[in-house]
Amino acid sequence: MILKKSTAYLVALLIGIYVNAQDLTFEEYNPISTLVVPNHMVKKAKFPFIDVHGHQYNMPTQDLSPVIAAMDTLNLTIMINLSGRSEEDLQKSVKNISDHFPNRFVVFANINFDGVDDNGWADKKATQLAQDVKNGARGLKIYKSLGLRNTDVNGKRVAIDDSRLDPIWEKCAELGIPVLIHSADPKSFWDDFDKDNERWLELKTHPRRKRSDTNPVGWQQIIDEQHAMFRKHPKTIFINAHMGWYANNLTKLGALLNEMPNVNVEIGAIIAELGRQPRFAKAFFEKYQDRILFGKDSWKPEEFPTYFRVLETADEYFPYHKKYHAFWPMYGLDLPDEILKKVYYKNALRIVPGLDKSLFPK
Numbered sequence: 001m002i003l004k005k006s007t008a009y010l011v012a013l014l015i016g017i018y019v020n021a022q023d024l025t026f027e028e029y030n031p032i033s034t035l036v037v038p039n040h041m042v043k044k045a046k047f048p049f050i051d052v053h054g055h056q057y058n059m060p061t062q063d064l065s066p067v068i069a070a071m072d073t074l075n076l077t078i079m080i081n082l083s084g085r086s087e088e089d090l091q092k093s094v095k096n097i098s099d100h101f102p103n104r105f106v107v108f109a110n111i112n113f114d115g116v117d118d119n120g121w122a123d124k125k126a127t128q129l130a131q132d133v134k135n136g137a138r139g140l141k142i143y144k145s146l147g148l149r150n151t152d153v154n155g156k157r158v159a160i161d162d163s164r165l166d167p168i169w170e171k172c173a174e175l176g177i178p179v180l181i182h183s184a185d186p187k188s189f190w191d192d193f194d195k196d197n198e199r200w201l202e203l204k205t206h207p208r209r210k211r212s213d214t215n216p217v218g219w220q221q222i223i224d225e226q227h228a229m230f231r232k233h234p235k236t237i238f239i240n241a242h243m244g245w246y247a248n249n250l251t252k253l254g255a256l257l258n259e260m261p262n263v264n265v266e267i268g269a270i271i272a273e274l275g276r277q278p279r280f281a282k283a284f285f286e287k288y289q290d291r292i293l294f295g296k297d298s299w300k301p302e303e304f305p306t307y308f309r310v311l312e313t314a315d316e317y318f319p320y321h322k323k324y325h326a327f328w329p330m331y332g333l334d335l336p337d338e339i340l341k342k343v344y345y346k347n348a349l350r351i352v353p354g355l356d357k358s359l360f361p362k
Ligand SMILES: [Zn+2]
Pocket: 053, 055, 082, 182, 297
């Protein structure tokens, strides 16, 4: 009797598995690779590095020691907190840093674009920025809201190359600080949401990310505005976040970097683009080794090793951590030490003022 019961249970279970397998969705399908190849986990970067795209949202008051503990396990030596805000908040963050970990964090200031049409708005903001820099800010971070959401008093979208903003970009050149700017989002968000869309899963799981030519305007328009602004301010140093959303077209990105020597890029959130084209990406890193900075964006220490492995190893077909970014496995670029050093810290030390060079090898 007992045997019969368990047999029936087993049959039911098998049917269950069979039915489930037939009904698996794309999200559930997550095959374990049977490929056996050499693999080299990299839990800690080969060299101390600077994350130029960090976010710590509570820096004015937060206890930074748990962040430092995680940074140390990764070899993350300096984190640039792009969420530095302005005025009093910024001063508090700088004080928190100088009181506890003076050479391990720096902050970039932010600008609120409300009131852009007020008389003298840009000059006021430029003056504030100069004060923020005096108070310890080492750069300016522009969020993607500029170009996507920020509007003037008439509800009209503020274009990235709006001339009303010019005094701000000019002030950054004068102050000798870089502008890290994130504009738009992956182009796939603007494409039709259908079986051909490479970010179908991301749009399915994050439907609010969907954009269109009227929400708010076409992708290319926002990107073109950004490039027009870069061209108009050749003395200002820019770091284009997320490789300017051209990591999937490095030929185009190379042409842009050739044309605009004031522009650099960082690799936050696009490592999966590089990890699917290891040979072409390596050639790109060889050619543009002075223009690429390490950035991560979201603070998830457990995701950094994928970045290290893509940059440092020659490993093949290893997993990435977010299926909605990449349902494809990664391949390592196997970058030589001299290029790794530039990407990990040398370029940032050159571009961002006042970082402690003594923390890094020559
Ligand atoms: Zn960011």
